Amino acid sequence: MIRLSPQLRTAIQRTTVPVLILLSAVVIVLGKADRMIFDSLRAATADSVAPTLEALAGPLAAVGDAVGSVRGFIGTYAENHRLVQENQRLLAWQQTALNLAAENRKLRGLVKAVPERAVSYVTARVIANSGGAYVRTVMIDAGINQHLARGQAAITGEGLVGRLTQVAARASQVLLITDLNSRIPVVIDSSHTNAVLAGDNSERPRLIYLSNADAVKVGDRVVTSGIGGVFPPGLPVGIVSAIDAGGPRVEPFVELSQLGYVMIVDYGLSAGLPQPIPFTARRARRGAHRAAADVAAP
Amino acid sequence: MALKVFDTPALPRVNGGIARLLPIATTALAALISILPLKIPGYAALTPAFTLMAAYHWTIYRPDLLPPLALFALGVAEDLVVGAPVGVTALLLLLVYSVVLSYRRYFVNRTFPFVWSGFTILTMSAMLGLWAVYSMLDLTLLSIRNTIFRGVLTIAIFPVASFLLGRTQRAMMGAG
Incomplete structure (x- = not known):
């Protein structure tokens, strides 16, 4: 290690925190300006923490199962009747x-x-949850190695969970339908009203852009519409549970806080989702646009 | 000596290599615990800010062993893993570190209720700050309800975390 004079060491120590605080702010702004800028870093981090999280997920699930089986045992008679x-x-x-x-x-x-497309499934364990009030994602222990791709739908037996937003080699991130950034084209089963299911970080996402708002009733079933070509039509999403000032709210069929395993479904449709454009390519393209504009305007 | 920066009684020297890593290790563990998928309804939104507790504890008792660079790296890693805007957690942890460090002399050798009230004020400000930053980043006024509940839960669990951290600290580093 290099020997530094005490004055210099003190100076470095005094400036580290302000410099790092500034750096964090710069990183936040950069990330906001370009969502894809940290993509490869995200993938690398996901891959490196996945083994630890996988190792922890096993015992954790065992504890959860034990609690569940005790609870199940107590309610056996009533459950059987039902x-x-x-x-x-x-x-x-x-x-x-x-x-x-x-x-x-x-x-x-x-x-x-036209015959329906063949579908392939990959089942993966949920190994991490986004703690905090502002992001609704889960991490699963499957990725490119299992041929997953960005945009594929994550479902359980009950219905839609979300879609893959980030795929690393052995782990991926699922954006839940309740996340603020989730927008899913849906249709209301009974009235064929098209709408977009918009998450707002609450447990029950809202329906927006309704084609016929008056036709929506509490209790209506909501399924994916397939418009936009990312999800296939007809995946069960939830039930309209309330209609308040902000529009109808949908109670998802899937209990999103109880996710243990999810199925990632490849309908061969994920090509419908625009692939992220790498930062450098985007700059080059912008440059090309400018060049074209220069040519066009003599 | 690094300790001259802080105008408080010099901290006892810790020679054990593993003991020196304790603050970083426990803060990393706290970050890991906060992303474990516990199947409790509504838990994800209200997960207590465990990392904040560890950062607060170590900034008061062993700031010499909690380098700001480690806080930065942990914050960035946590954001990367959960898919949050990168840098927000790092910014939060570093601000907490620098604020607590500048008031540190009022907290060392004080009774626990005093330390806890400091944490209460800090957590509520941190939660409001987070809410403001996320509202700005998402360009909407987000609901503040979960933020407040999360803050309350964090404050409520702090005594347990503080007890565990204090015990580990005494066991591995001696009185300090």
């Missing part, structure tokens, strides 16, 4: 579904509909 009734109801529905599926196949054949 399930018997539900099973009777569902058996009737199963018949209806089978009939409809058969009829649907026949009709698809008649109108020569």
